[in-house]
Amino acid sequence: MTVRIGVIGTGMIGEEHSRRITQTLTDGEIVAVTDVNAEQAQRMADNLGLSAKVYDNGQDLIKADDVDAVLVTSWGPTHEEYVLAAIEAGKYVFCEKPLATTAEGCRNIIDAEIQAGKRMVQVGFMRRYDSGYKMMKDVIDANKLGEPLMIHAAHRNPEVPERYVTPMAIHDTLIHELDTFRWLLDDDYKSAQVIFPRKTRHAHSKVEDPQMVLLETVKGVRIDVEVFVNCQYGYDIQCSVVGEEGIANLPEPQSLQYRQAGKLSSDILQDWKKRFNDAFDVELQAFIDGVANGEIGGPSSWDGYAAAIAGDVCVKAQESGQIESIEMPERPGFYA
């Protein structure tokens, strides 16, 4: 069975996903596209050689009879509306992060999904599909490190544009870690604190960079994450889990090892798309397969909600300089 997919939002990530569905993955076909910029939607369809209908708006696309599932890759503030409409229309929906720009928006989606009676939404936290993180998850679950006690992590980008401001370090950058650690540890957050080290000269005026985020989980695991988005040297994701019996570090991305010009070296990636390219493939294939089988998995609306709540508290902690507590509502049995 081929899953017929409608894509809402044909910007960079929308086009990337459309390309992989069309050229790399199996069992999915893009039959409908729309974008706030209609020309761009058409251009993408042409570029990828899609025989897809270009819709005026997302709502019509969602309702179209030949659309089995919806991909929401539009501007963040529009996510909630489209996800709700997809649930309403009884269609599976893959939503890029954020699920919604407010915790309340996420809650609305959760309520709608519970009412629908089955999992309809997969959120685009692709790290859960990265081979390195999956190894880490397996090792933790198999108790090979003993109980996890601490995580040391870093999220580093070579640089960010001027429109990137301090809270985006949480909402755009740390958001991935916020989901990943919950999943790795099977745990929830209890408190957050944000520390601002001396600012790098490479940061624009409206962003504090780097930042250090400290998280505490319900089970007592303590996490420190360096968020450094103008680190200059590359795109670098580090994660080290310290357990009672030992420590595991995420693998470095594959590179040749050189002996040249006085250095023993390997290359560091510059581009997050390359770092997680395979994870995006596996993530979307899982969605397509789930739709085909009538049962989707992966990061749920609840996970999107939990990340949103934690993110909001982290932004509050940026502002207060204090340790701020994170209160997660009780998890509905639906998401157990």
Add this chain to the structure above:
Amino acid sequence: MTVRIGVIGTGMIGEEHSRRITQTLTDGEIVAVTDVNAEQAQRMADNLGLSAKVYDNGQDLIKADDVDAVLVTSWGPTHEEYVLAAIEAGKYVFCEKPLATTAEGCRNIIDAEIQAGKRMVQVGFMRRYDSGYKMMKDVIDANKLGEPLMIHAAHRNPEVPERYVTPMAIHDTLIHELDTFRWLLDDDYKSAQVIFPRKTRHAHSKVEDPQMVLLETVKGVRIDVEVFVNCQYGYDIQCSVVGEEGIANLPEPQSLQYRQAGKLSSDILQDWKKRFNDAFDVELQAFIDGVANGEIGGPSSWDGYAAAIAGDVCVKAQESGQIESIEMPERPGFYA
């Protein structure tokens, strides 16, 4: 367009390839299968949920109207016959190594393919599709190491069964390196020598293990390959290219890095199928895409022939203990 594929030989590698065509790759469908053991062919079709016809023999499968392309994964000595039949039937054929068990057999295929007037055959040298080797090829081609001068390599297996005898170190094991180095260096072999170190106590009586194979190319590159098929510790493929300006080493397969029990360690793979799983995927997808586009690439009959000639000389060198010269016939313009 979906490429309809017939599979001849449903042993381990035949089943693996069928599985990936069915479950992982795009645009290919297995519509016909056959095996010397008919029950096994049927069992595989059942296991994979194929709606494929089970044929009594490879010849009938090849001639079937609904078979667009043929996968030859049968016992080595039968390869020549099936590849020739596929060419005769005008059907693209993917042939696992060896292309034929004799250089003469390979030559027959070459002659038939030239007569057919276009590339019909892709040989299963999957390393050319491995991400690490591709990085190495790119670096050499971009002249980042200067002219290559030497290659140091190792091909190590944890153990081999009793039926594995000394010449298999060449025909079954080194054969991959024989193709890979020609491709990496864009060069041909000029001589071979085989050295037998002290034998490991873990080797069975009929196999000299380890062996060291020394190869010389036409351009003067010197290559040493350790073949060690009872190394105990894992499946380990090493390749270091030494150039005028620097050296590049193949990456280690991805692993978490542990600090545990007094060791800083990472895992070494035990299984060649895991090592080259992704390469097999890319290789077969390239074949399917090539068939769909009416133009296949990758390792050619000529490459299969060249590896066979070099392999035969290596076996001669095992027996003589001498430096043996390798004479490659002139390459037809067809394979330029």
Add this chain to the structure above:
Amino acid sequence: MTVRIGVIGTGMIGEEHSRRITQTLTDGEIVAVTDVNAEQAQRMADNLGLSAKVYDNGQDLIKADDVDAVLVTSWGPTHEEYVLAAIEAGKYVFCEKPLATTAEGCRNIIDAEIQAGKRMVQVGFMRRYDSGYKMMKDVIDANKLGEPLMIHAAHRNPEVPERYVTPMAIHDTLIHELDTFRWLLDDDYKSAQVIFPRKTRHAHSKVEDPQMVLLETVKGVRIDVEVFVNCQYGYDIQCSVVGEEGIANLPEPQSLQYRQAGKLSSDILQDWKKRFNDAFDVELQAFIDGVANGEIGGPSSWDGYAAAIAGDVCVKAQESGQIESIEMPERPGFYA
């Protein structure tokens, strides 16, 4: 010139230092020893084949005419008394950490040393003499990383005895980092915070383990140190300095790299004495050479005082759970 040294305290570290002065270093000779346990002092002298006089008490040893310099390796609470006596007697003194068990005690030494008019005291912060840390210092000073912004560090021991209690994580363990970071960064501390992650099952009842210590410097560098003294797997000192232009990590101690039993591995040290053996050699040789030349350097009384002040605030922060500010008195020109 041979420097004639008197050793006060012949416990483990006293014996180690005496051994290296006698067997490894140049230009030093141990001519006098004393210990609260006189038999042990004699036994050490015999073990090392010293022709040293055994004194009843440290004060007499310090005053002895043939003692040029004093090594204080006795029980911590006695350090202040002996260091003051040595200064009084006009003799150079090497004092193992802590310089004194209270900041006030350190201050007394500083006042005495200033009154003496020249540097008389070298404090046993041996990391400044470790080849890896020296590389790090050179790289920072040469501005190769740009301005330092953060340090991520870890101090891990395989296990500690039952008498090790929570504040010792600061006074006995972190104390080395407290000195090292001041020296690396040429900076002072401004605040401290201590976080207690979930406790490892391997820790005794009277010690919170692991701990995470967060330090802020005057220049705004933020430091996180994991102190984990029952980590099981080895003695492991990590230090990563994150600068505006790049990051440098302390080297791993030298080990063979193994491929064995499914693992690519190297050994992790188990014993801090092995980790810093060379540093101890260099440190004590520097002291002996300094005494011979009439001008000693290295960690000063002021450095011992600064570490003591920071350590006291860290213990306060252990108790309060709050961010505690660290107030360093103005540095006298004497120690500029």
Add this chain to the structure above:
Amino acid sequence: MTVRIGVIGTGMIGEEHSRRITQTLTDGEIVAVTDVNAEQAQRMADNLGLSAKVYDNGQDLIKADDVDAVLVTSWGPTHEEYVLAAIEAGKYVFCEKPLATTAEGCRNIIDAEIQAGKRMVQVGFMRRYDSGYKMMKDVIDANKLGEPLMIHAAHRNPEVPERYVTPMAIHDTLIHELDTFRWLLDDDYKSAQVIFPRKTRHAHSKVEDPQMVLLETVKGVRIDVEVFVNCQYGYDIQCSVVGEEGIANLPEPQSLQYRQAGKLSSDILQDWKKRFNDAFDVELQAFIDGVANGEIGGPSSWDGYAAAIAGDVCVKAQESGQIESIEMPERPGFYA
């Protein structure tokens, strides 16, 4: 006891050794120096602040009453004469490699030493004192790798001057490996072969570079050594011992690990003196201690002889292109 040392030859290595005896090591004092260039001998004495007598010639220096032991660091062709004179004078002698420039010269020394009735000579094969090689020796001797089967090695220099010609790749460069492998394996050589890969464009006209040397030991271990003296990128010594149960690699020299400018890198040394600086220290201290104790160890005249014989055969193999056999005379019980 202080060992009074006379130094014959005050060129680079002579000055280095004199410096370390004077400034770094214990229990040795340089009391006499001589050089074919008397001014240079005086200059070195002045530079190092030695109160040493400058002799007109080596013979007089050797006979001087206040010289306990002799260091021969003069031009290679003069070694034999001075070593023989030292034995004749009953004085311990440390001789830089080569022991003599001909196997016959080495044999003369052996005969004289046997006649003297005790070990008088230590040859300057410093790698036996390198911490990495010592780890390797320990691991082999403890049988942790099982029986050694192969060694893969490389000896790379960034560049060599124009006077460096093809046979020097053996006599000046490989000579260290020739001793090291005998010692690591406790074995002797049986045959040698030299292969010339394509020549690097960076080599001068009178040196074939790189070269690959293949050695066979009596126990059947097979060794390949890449000698590449214009490799450009650094001074790099590699050694990998492949045993029945696993493999061990020599550690890389200590370096910080950087993340900078798109690279994860560590520094490669450029200078062999830095690479083996510590080994030189340990080597010479062992000699001094041996002299003081009246019993020296380390690389013997026999080891110098064995390396000379193997070196001569390697040069023969350079010329013949054939596998040449190495015949070691029976080892006298004296050197058992």
